[in-house]
Amino acid sequence: MRRYFTPAVIVMVLALSLIIFGGCAEKQAVVKDESVQSQPAAPPAPAPAPATDDEAARKAQAAREAAAKRNAAALAALNIQNIYFDFDKSNIRLDAREILKTNSEIFLKNSGSKIIIEGHCDERGTAEYNMALGERRAEEARQYLINLGIDASRMQTISYGEERPLDPSRTEEAWAINRRAEFILE
Numbered sequence: 001m002r003r004y005f006t007p008a009v010i011v012m013v014l015a016l017s018l019i020i021f022g023g024c025a026e027k028q029a030v031v032k033d034e035s036v037q038s039q040p041a042a043p044p045a046p047a048p049a050p051a052t053d054d055e056a057a058r059k060a061q062a063a064r065e066a067a068a069k070r071n072a073a074a075l076a077a078l079n080i081q082n083i084y085f086d087f088d089k090s091n092i093r094l095d096a097r098e099i100l101k102t103n104s105e106i107f108l109k110n111s112g113s114k115i116i117i118e119g120h121c122d123e124r125g126t127a128e129y130n131m132a133l134g135e136r137r138a139e140e141a142r143q144y145l146i147n148l149g150i151d152a153s154r155m156q157t158i159s160y161g162e163e164r165p166l167d168p169s170r171t172e173e174a175w176a177i178n179r180r181a182e183f184i185l186e
Helices: 002-038 048-077 094-109 127-147 172-178
Strands: 115-120 155-161 180-185
Touching: 094 127, 094 180, 115 127, 127 155, 127 180
Parallel strands: 115 155
Antiparallel strands: 115 180
């Protein structure tokens, strides 16, 4: 019984595969052939319709890009500042507290915007350790902003670890500016 059962199953699987895959391929070919055969001389009316759709899509995309540029320019004018951290630390320094107070005033004035807090590290340490440290830095900044009155639901944190350095040099000055939290309004 087993001898007959195994070949029969294989034949059935192959037959079903051919039907499924063969049927799909034929339908695509038939659709293409029908459109070509039924309209040997393409009428001018259908051609402008896709162009109109393309034009509308291009205009909508251009409007979105223009709005994004205006928004980016407005946000840049807000002068939101980064805060910096000591080596291998995630606690908020005294100078960073003043910056966070200034940033929180900007965030309160723009209460409809979401805030993304990015945690960054210098290149020293493993990638896994730096991702965790970047997350702790972003969370510390978030918690400080919550204490200053910013709604927690507006904020999101993300860690980039050592992946996005401001200065790729291997100097103490470069490392110092790479240990930071950045704030983005959306």
